[in-house]
Amino acid sequence: MILKSGGIAAAIAVSLLSTGSLPVLAQDAGATECGTDRTIDIAEMTWPSAAALAHIHATILDKGYGCDVAVVAGDTVPTASSMLNRGTPAVAPELWTSTIEDAWAEGIEAGSVVQLADAITDGTVEGWFIPEYTQAEYPELTTAEAVIARPELFADPEDPSQGRLYSCPPGWACELSTTALFEAYGMDETWNLFSPGSGGALDASIARAFTREEPILFYYWGPTAILGKYPAVQIDLGETKPEVYACNTDSACAEPAGITAYPSSPAVVGAAAWIQDEAPVVAEYFSKVGLTNAEISELLVYGDENQADAEATAENFLLTKQDVWTTWVPADVAEKVLAALG
Structure with missing residues (x-):
């Protein structure tokens, strides 16, 4: 109360x-x-x-x-x-x-x-998340590799033959890091990287999926109301590599994208x-x-x-x-x- x-x-x-x-x-x-x-x-x-x-x-x-x-x-x-x-x-x-x-x-x-x-x-959290109810149904979905291997579970509503990863709005630093990871994992053949357009639109997409109890793979961070309201599970992206992350968030970095977990700030x-x-x-x-x-x-x-x-x-x-x-x-x-x- x-x-x-x-x-x-x-x-x-x-x-x-x-x-x-x-x-x-x-x-x-x-x-x-x-x-x-x-x-x-x-x-x-x-x-x-x-x-x-x-x-x-x-x-x-x-x-x-x-x-x-x-x-x-x-x-x-x-x-x-x-x-x-x-x-x-x-x-x-x-x-x-x-x-x-x-x-x-x-x-x-x-x-x-x-x-x-x-x-x-x-510490703060930042990374890729799936609903708790999705992982309860598919307990093997704990790592990025396991999730990426199942694009059909996270089908893009506009292109059901592909999975959909909800990224950050344009201009946010996390848009760069999420895009870099998408490329480093070689997801482009079976997944679409979806830009929600704004923070509000990203929140609305997450809320809609949870309300309908549908699978969704999305980037997010905490502490936030979204992670307080909806029971989400952060998937394992491996170890944090500060140099790789620094490059992944720098549009001027000439190195190819690499795999790294998001650091806790x-x-x-x-x-x-x-x-x-x-x-x-x-x-x-x-x-x-x-x-x-x-x-x-x-x-x-x-x-x-x-x-x-x-x-x-x-x-x-x-x-x-x-x-x-x-x-x-x-x-x-x-x-x-x-x-x-x-």
């Missing part, structure tokens, strides 16, 4: 706290303060999971710790650059460092930024170094906030199904996943947050 904010939800929250029915909290109750008068600006990145996390943390720091908090627009490269050079924004709650690897490592070495935790504790809680120095309570909080890929995908399902924005998605998480986030904070902080949600 999804709780709605309001008097009833607040009453339930306060009742749970007073009776001790909430999960065991991280620390004993006590007066917990932010520890700094500086504004803690949190980067709201352009993708749904990072945006929701920004609002989750902003609410907890504001209502629970009494911090002066601002949620600001961000994206990987400009946010990291500003954090490294200007100390703002203070926190990026889901920073994918693979595209800024050298600069980020230099910033940590120089002491201008710190890495407080893994935002996604088991690290996603961390990045912060300006002053947070650790001036607000150790806040730094301690962020050291505990990691979520699994599945947990983040699950929280995104609410936003997808209800067409909710990042702020509403965050509020739903705080109301319905108290067993998760209350372990991040002292008891008095949890009580203040729950009361504020009313």
Whole structure:
């Protein structure tokens, strides 16, 4: 059951706290303060999971710790650059460092930024997927080779003599990598590589197949609402070969396409170094906030199904996943947050 904010939800929250029915909290109750008068600006990145996390943390720091908090627009490269050079924004709650690897490592070495935790504790996922029900019916379909050998199971609706692999929309980096793998596996004789045209069209194709319980082979990534909503299985593409992957995602690479699994990109809680120095309570909080890929995908399902924005998605998480986030904070902080949600 999804709780709605309001008097009833607040009453339930306060009742749970007073009776001790909430999960065991991280620390004993006590007066917990932010520890700094500086504004803690949190980067709201352009993708749904990072945006929701920004609002989750902003609410907890504001209502629970009494911090002066601002949620600001961000994206990987400009946010990291500003954090490294200007100390703002203070926190990026889901920073994918693979595209800024050298600069980020230099910033940590120089002491201008710190890495407080893994935002996604088991790493991001990226690759080719089939429905769980398809693999249950054909348990041998665990590897790319096994799936490729059965194009008739994944027949192209417009050309049933061929299988269909749903690729990425034009212009996305994953379009290059998926095309390269399609060529490296020699799939062109028995498969069609289908471009969905847009991210929304790709999602619609996946949703339609799952609703009808039809086989589908598709590229996707996580954490996302799609992988939270539909039980999909990632097929084995073998070992990850960074040099091959780098070539497969570079349109200027002259080498022939090679076979490699998609790497898992690290996603961390990045912060300006002053947070650790001036607000150790806040730094301690962020050291505990990691979520699994599945947990983040699950929280995104609410936003997808209800067409909710990042702020509403965050509020739903705080109301319905108290067993998760209350372990991040002292008891008095949890009580203040729950009361504020009313």
